[in-house]
Amino acid sequence: MLMAFCSNRDRPDTTPLPLPRSTDRPMSRPRLCLITPCRDEASYARRTLDSVLNQTQPPDLWVIVDDGSTDETPEILDSYARVHPCIRVVRRADRGARKVGPGVIDAFYAGYEAIDPSEFDYVCKLDLDLDLPPRYFEILIDRMEADPRIGTCSGKPYFRQGDRLVSEKCGDENSVGMTKLYRRSCFEQVGGFVREVMWDGIDGHRCRMLGWVAASWDDPDLRFEHLRPMGTSHKGWWTGRSRHGFGQYFMGTAPSYMVASALFRMTRPPLVVGGLAMLSGYFGAMLRGLPRYDDPDFRRFLRSYQRHCLLRGKARTTEEYDHRSASRWSPDAPASSPVPGRSPS
Known part of the structure; x- marks a missing residue:
């Protein structure tokens, strides 16, 4: 309780x-x-x-x-x-x-x-x-x-x-x-x-x-x-980075983007091993056929965005996608249903 x-x-x-x-803060x-x-x-x-x-x-x-x-x-x-x-x-x-x-x-x-x-x-x-x-x-x-x-x-x-x-x-x-x-x-x-x-x-x-x-x-x-660096985990760097790799798999990240991301992380502490742990988490989940985020529209959007990031750079891609999506912005639209958690795909 x-x-x-x-x-x-x-x-x-x-x-x-x-x-x-x-009594000391304006209502506006x-x-x-x-x-x-x-x-x-x-x-x-x-x-x-x-x-x-x-x-x-x-x-x-x-x-x-x-x-x-x-x-x-x-x-x-x-x-x-x-x-x-x-x-x-x-x-x-x-x-x-x-x-x-x-x-x-x-x-x-x-x-x-x-x-x-x-x-x-x-x-x-x-x-x-x-x-x-x-x-x-x-x-x-x-x-x-x-x-x-x-x-x-x-x-x-x-x-x-x-x-x-x-x-x-x-x-x-x-x-x-x-x-x-x-x-x-x-x-x-x-x-x-x-x-x-x-x-x-x-x-x-x-x-x-x-x-x-x-x-x-x-x-x-x-x-x-x-104070506790991202990806370190309370069980150590390998567990934290491997968990991140699994998370990328669950989200729907494409293998090519995952490899590029892991290579970049190899340049950050802990050098090399952090990126290897990410790859282990991602491809280990793939080999075991674990469930992924069950939203096909989201996965298509994500992979299109990631593909453009690899080709054009993340900053330019984000700016272009934000510009293109402006027509879909509706601040008074009703709330969505709670997004799903772990679901079979």
């Missing part, structure tokens, strides 16, 4: 969590809700909590879903929630182990279902192992307010290597999974997140199919530190 804690009082899990009262200001799935993040939680609470545009509500932590994470969350009214903590039972991909999205939806989405203009899936620059949300929301076609966006992740920060080299054509800010209407239109490993790739392509723009920017004021 889910339990939400607000000012140390239990709240039924069927009741949407209310917005904290505030865009309303932001963060939803953070987490498990065993005691090593990083305080840095993330402090960096979010010190934002120039802090969240109106921050729902943190503790997905069965066994370390000090629950105590840390409770100590912050007692002091900061915008924080609400949702508890989930311990499943026995960290479960990335579908497990993370299950936890995200435990938070999303605890709010009334109509109360918010923007919703962000945010991890608890990040250190955000102070104007992060202010800058992103300003850009989205200036361009109504931007459906989802983010800054860029960096990880620390000795005394310097190194880019994780994420593409500009989508928001990154660890901090995925969404216009709430766009999130509803694309049907939300797939409950599978490549949820944070599928969503951006679905945005583009419907005429929305998905983007991330490497501006100095939008660079954030990823």
Whole structure:
């Protein structure tokens, strides 16, 4: 049973969590809700909590879903929630182990279902192992307010290597999974997140199919530190990169594009072995005949986009596809049904 804690009082899990009262924020200001799935993040939680609470545009509500932590994470969350009214903590039972991909999205939806989405203009899936620059949300929301076609966006992740920060080299054509800010209407239109490993790739392509723009920017004021580098996994680099390869297979990526992507990743830490792990995950799933994302229209769109990326470059291709899809953009279109998870193809 889910339990939400607000000012140390239990709240039924069927009741949407209310917005904290505030007298110092104008009513016209865009309303932001963060939803953070987490498990065993005691090593990083305080840095993330402090960096979010010190934002120039802090969240109106921050729902943190503790997905069965066994370390000090629950105590840390409770100590912050007692002091900061915008924080609400949702508890989930311990499943026995960290479960990335579908497990993370299950936890995200435990938070999303605890709010009334109509109360918010923007919703962000945010991890608890990040250190955000102070104007992060202010800058992103300003850009989205200036361009109504931007459906989802983010800054860029960096990880620390000795005394310097190194880019994780994420593409500009989508928001990154660890901090995925969404216009709430766009999130509803694309049907939300797939409950599978490549949820944070599928969503951006679905945005583009419907005429929305998905983007991330490497501006100095939008660079954030990823305290647990992408693809490392709690079980090591090989597991994390292999999982990414499987995710590309599930999404429907063509073999030629997968090979090109893996070759590029071989130039990033861990050198060579990271790309080999991606190929192992992708072709291992192919040889076992594992299920793929069951949406033929999506797969055709994806492979056409990837083919053009190989021939013309990703930046030029993304610009052309965004331009072509503008006629399909309908911001008031009804919400889609929830997108499927693992389905036979």
